[in-house]
Amino acid sequence: MQYLIDVLSQGSLYALCALGIALTFGVMRLINFAHGEFMMVGGYVLVVAGDIPVWAALLSSVIIVGFLAVATERIAFRPVRNADPETMLVTSFAVSFLLQSLAVLLFGSLGRSVRVFPPSITGVMHIGGLNIRWLDIITVAVTVTLLVSLMAFMKTRHGVELRAAAENFTVARLLGVKANQVIGTAFAISGVFAAATSIVLAAQRGLVEPTFGTTTMLFAFIAVIVGGMGSLPGAVLGAYALGLISVTSQALLPLGLRQFRDAFIFLVVVLILLLRPEGILRGHAARVRI
Amino acid sequence: MSLRTRRSALTVSATTALLLLAACGSPGAGGASPSGATAFVIGYAGGLSGMLEGFEKPALEAAKMAVEDINRDGGLNGKRVELITQDTKSDIDQGGPAGQALLAKGAGALLVTADYNFGGGAARAAQAAGVVAVSVGAGSPKFGVQGIGPLAFTMGTSGAGDGALTAEWAYEKRAARSAYVLLDDTTDYNKDQCRGFQTRWRELGGVLAGQDTFKNGDASISPQITRMKSLPKTPDVIAFCSYAPGGAVALGQLRSAGIDSLILTNSGMDGTYWFEKSMPELSGVALPVSASVWGDDPAEEVRRFVERYKEKTGSQPQNMYPVLAYAAVQAIVQAAKESGSTKGADMAEAMNKFTDKQLLIPVSFTKDTHIDVRRPARMLVLDQGKWKTDGLRSLKKAPPLFAE
Amino acid sequence: MLDVSGLVAGYRANSVLHGVSLQIPDGKTIAVVGPNGAGKSTLLKAIMNVVRVTAGTVRFGARDIRGMPTERIARLGIALVPEGRGVFGSLTVAENLRLGLRAAGVAAGDGALSSVLDRFPVLRARLRMSAAGLSGGEQQQLVIARALLTAPRLLILDEPSLGLSPQMVDEIFDVIHGLRADGVTVLLVEQNATRAVDLADHTYVLVSGRIIAEGAKDHLLSGDRLAAAYFGAGPTRSSKESL
Numbered sequence: 001m002q003y004l005i006d007v008l009s010q011g012s013l014y015a016l017c018a019l020g021i022a023l024t025f026g027v028m029r030l031i032n033f034a035h036g037e038f039m040m041v042g043g044y045v046l047v048v049a050g051d052i053p054v055w056a057a058l059l060s061s062v063i064i065v066g067f068l069a070v071a072t073e074r075i076a077f078r079p080v081r082n083a084d085p086e087t088m089l090v091t092s093f094a095v096s097f098l099l100q101s102l103a104v105l106l107f108g109s110l111g112r113s114v115r116v117f118p119p120s121i122t123g124v125m126h127i128g129g130l131n132i133r134w135l136d137i138i139t140v141a142v143t144v145t146l147l148v149s150l151m152a153f154m155k156t157r158h159g160v161e162l163r164a165a166a167e168n169f170t171v172a173r174l175l176g177v178k179a180n181q182v183i184g185t186a187f188a189i190s191g192v193f194a195a196a197t198s199i200v201l202a203a204q205r206g207l208v209e210p211t212f213g214t215t216t217m218l219f220a221f222i223a224v225i226v227g228g229m230g231s232l233p234g235a236v237l238g239a240y241a242l243g244l245i246s247v248t249s250q251a252l253l254p255l256g257l258r259q260f261r262d263a264f265i266f267l268v269v270v271l272i273l274l275l276r277p278e279g280i281l282r283g284h285a286a287r288v289r290i
Numbered sequence: 291m292s293l294r295t296r297r298s299a300l301t302v303s304a305t306t307a308l309l310l311l312a313a314c315g316s317p318g319a320g321g322a323s324p325s326g327a328t329a330f331v332i333g334y335a336g337g338l339s340g341m342l343e344g345f346e347k348p349a350l351e352a353a354k355m356a357v358e359d360i361n362r363d364g365g366l367n368g369k370r371v372e373l374i375t376q377d378t379k380s381d382i383d384q385g386g387p388a389g390q391a392l393l394a395k396g397a398g399a400l401l402v403t404a405d406y407n408f409g410g411g412a413a414r415a416a417q418a419a420g421v422v423a424v425s426v427g428a429g430s431p432k433f434g435v436q437g438i439g440p441l442a443f444t445m446g447t448s449g450a451g452d453g454a455l456t457a458e459w460a461y462e463k464r465a466a467r468s469a470y471v472l473l474d475d476t477t478d479y480n481k482d483q484c485r486g487f488q489t490r491w492r493e494l495g496g497v498l499a500g501q502d503t504f505k506n507g508d509a510s511i512s513p514q515i516t517r518m519k520s521l522p523k524t525p526d527v528i529a530f531c532s533y534a535p536g537g538a539v540a541l542g543q544l545r546s547a548g549i550d551s552l553i554l555t556n557s558g559m560d561g562t563y564w565f566e567k568s569m570p571e572l573s574g575v576a577l578p579v580s581a582s583v584w585g586d587d588p589a590e591e592v593r594r595f596v597e598r599y600k601e602k603t604g605s606q607p608q609n610m611y612p613v614l615a616y617a618a619v620q621a622i623v624q625a626a627k628e629s630g631s632t633k634g635a636d637m638a639e640a641m642n643k644f645t646d647k648q649l650l651i652p653v654s655f656t657k658d659t660h661i662d663v664r665r666p667a668r669m670l671v672l673d674q675g676k677w678k679t680d681g682l683r684s685l686k687k688a689p690p691l692f693a694e
Numbered sequence: 695m696l697d698v699s700g701l702v703a704g705y706r707a708n709s710v711l712h713g714v715s716l717q718i719p720d721g722k723t724i725a726v727v728g729p730n731g732a733g734k735s736t737l738l739k740a741i742m743n744v745v746r747v748t749a750g751t752v753r754f755g756a757r758d759i760r761g762m763p764t765e766r767i768a769r770l771g772i773a774l775v776p777e778g779r780g781v782f783g784s785l786t787v788a789e790n791l792r793l794g795l796r797a798a799g800v801a802a803g804d805g806a807l808s809s810v811l812d813r814f815p816v817l818r819a820r821l822r823m824s825a826a827g828l829s830g831g832e833q834q835q836l837v838i839a840r841a842l843l844t845a846p847r848l849l850i851l852d853e854p855s856l857g858l859s860p861q862m863v864d865e866i867f868d869v870i871h872g873l874r875a876d877g878v879t880v881l882l883v884e885q886n887a888t889r890a891v892d893l894a895d896h897t898y899v900l901v902s903g904r905i906i907a908e909g910a911k912d913h914l915l916s917g918d919r920l921a922a923a924y925f926g927a928g929p930t931r932s933s934k935e936s937l
Contacts, residue, residue, distance in 0.1 A: 179763065206564075
């Protein structure tokens with residue numbers, strides 16, 4: 001039961017991050033490795049925000065990262081939009097590296113400690129023998145809220161355009177859907193998710209360093225693949241599946257094997273992909289485009 | 291001790307190695323242009339940019355201070371000592387080439403990164419060229435005869451020794467009897483530390499309540515905490531073999547889950563940067579270091595050095611590496627003086643004879659052991675957000691340097 | 695209305711079209727027929743700038759639209775119904791239709807929608823269904839309806855009868871007939887040559903990236919002109935299948 005809470009919390013973190021990755025992959029077929037650095041920037045915003053009220057710090061993080069994501073698309077990704085996927089991938093690596101170097105330059109490589117929420121809500125609640133961290137509740141609540149908002153957004157006109165573009169970009173454009181606008185929207189939302197991930201992650205870690213987002217981003221990326229490239233529900237499903245696999249393998253593996261936990265996680269992932277090569281939910285990426 | 295290998299940094303550096311080169315152009319060398327005949331050149335191959343920058347730049351500053359001091363006192367047998375640098379960009383694969391570049395510029399000795407993996411490449415290049423290489427603080431006994439070669443030395447202390455020391459200190463001075471071992475298995479140093487702790491803890495008669503592992507990159511160690519919480523009794527101490535950033539993350543989560551056990555860790559958790567905002571009142575963390583940079587080191591020279599360093603750089607050092615780097619330069623120059631030669635083999639021979647050699651800190655090597663196993667450690671204890679030195683301690687019984 | 699001349703286009707280094715010219719006058723139905731691989735779809739994609747044009751001009755009304763972003767061309771009033779339908783399977787039927795409505799604006803929306811739905815009554819009953827769940831014929835109706843909702847000045851249909859049952863093909867051609875009667879300008883690309891030629895005011899025959907014959911129905915269907923032009927040495931297997 002306690003482990004279930006751990007699964008939910010970890011899965012939610014991965015889901016937040018995975019959705020951000022899946023959104024931009026959906027419309028642009030771009031595997032954005034800079035997403036982890038968007039998160040890192042969000043973390044440093046919280047560091048710099050220091051003692052301003054919590055809501056203001058969170059809001060600045062969301063706004064700045066959202067803006068950064070849109071600006072990155074405009075400056076770095078738009079020129080290579082029609083290039084082959086490898087070029088886009090390399091571009092995202094370059095952006096990632098640039099942002100990391102910038103962080104080292106501005107803040108040093110050692111990292112900065114950060115307190116996101118006041119101490120009163122970083123504690124533990126004891127309910128019927130369970131230890132529930134406030135942070136777990138916040139993590140799940142943020143994820144559910146954003147997920148519901150995203151679902152609501154997807155029903156709006158812009159949301160429908162985004163989903164259409166994710167399924168078949170060319171046909172969407174043939175209907176007059178503006179490519180730049182849709183991709184910009186996707187990046188803005190992706191940035192908001194990166195900021196939300198960074199808030200939860202910073203609260204959980206208490207430390208922001210230049211590689212702040214890297215590991216979470218890698219796991220979220222795996223979640224996206226497991227869930228089905230380009231499928232948003234798939235990304236969420238993949239994230240919780242990965243949370244489940246990693247928590248159970250940590251909990252159940254005997255000590256001698258626990259150091260191979262990540263290898264074990266990847267083994268399960270490979271097995272899933274062998275059974276379902278296109279992921280749990282088949283993404284649109286696999287479908288034929290006009 | 292060592293600058294811990296950062297898994298996440300590795301992932302990035304591996305994939306961006308090419309970009310790195312492309313983006314930043316060819317690696318440049320700093321310092322004055324060497325003039326072999328009239329000067330003795332020491333090359334510093336380190337991560338002056340990238341993820342190790344936070345450790346290496348302060349160490350380089352200290353090395354520069356050492357060189358200035360030595361030159362002011364007449365240099366090396368009338369020769370000036372010069373320091374040249376080569377950035378490895380915190381990339382393991384850049385270590386070897388950086389070392390070679392420095393050797394090509396006439397370096398007669400190398401200072402290398404305080405980590406076996408990151409510093410090993412440059413040290414191997416030096417060994418191959420017959421030049422002494424001193425790591426500013428790698429915690430691996432392989433930094434020497436048993437690994438890189440007879441010309442490699444490290445100013446650090448071993449993981450096994452560090453772990454054993456905390457076991458003795460906690461058992462004797464804190465009357466701790468039950469321990470939990472929490473190993474971040476990302477680096478060999480961490481494994482050595484936990485192994486050394488366990489070996490000594492058993493010998494002392496302490497109880498091992500349980501053990502678990504995690505990874506430095508883990509965003510959350512909730513499952514590990516859940517397991518620890520299921521113990522009938524909270525252990526007195528946790529042997530916590532990790533390093534910041536991941537160690538800081540895990541430690542914070544232990545505390546916020548209400549686990550108040552005394553945490554025994556290592557110099558990778560030195561510094562205030564990782565908790566000052568998130569846990570300003572943090573207490574109950576202890577670690578052995580070769581020098582305290584927090585103003586209360588038992589040795590006056592160390593206190594004075596730290597003051598000078600702060601004056602010169604305008605910043606508080608966050609760990610002992612500047613002290614070790616200063617001593618490393620001293621060790622190189624001292625070895626050249628004592629052997630009357632700048633040949634690697636002669637210098638190594640002289641260094642092998644160092645026994646409590648009074649440099650900025652005492653340094654001892656033997657023919658077979660190029661890592662210091664004699665140096666008394668300072669136990670740093672964190673109390674209400676402040677590091678305090680709890681006296682000098684020497685190991686009563688050393689565990690094996692290498693795992694069986 | 696649409697004036698294409700000397701169009702050279704294709705993928706990467708390989709040109710598929712080698713100087714194609716055609717005119718689509720206002721209110722007329724123009725057909726382009728030709729065997730598989732003749733470059734028919736490429737021609738349409740080139741008009742919409744989905745495929746790169748390397749030479750020639752594309753004018754729509756008084757505007758030069760060559761090289762314009764696809765969505766701007768669409769917003770000028772050209773609706774292309776792509777081959778293989780192009781319904782958004784992850785969207786509901788209603789959402790698919792709403793995508794088309796953007797040109798009409800929200801206020802005009804309901805009226806436009808209901809008049810289009812009158813033309814395609816089968817869709818009205820399926821509005822809340824996932825578009826992926828529609829049959830082939832229904833999907834084709836959906837994409838045509840969706841295109842009509844953009845209130846296009848020119849409707850381009852790429853192989854609308856492809857893969858449909860004969861009964862469905864009849865239905866689709868009835869719809870095109872209806873559009874024609876309503877004065878919608880239509881560019882129809884078909885392998886089902888006879889029916890297309892029969893329907894169109896003017897037909898171009900495209901073979902290997904070149905227009906090799908053109909004319910009105912009577913002209914093309916007299917004698918063996920069409921068959922000779924279209925099939926060359928004889929009917930190919932695929933064109934036979936689609937007939």
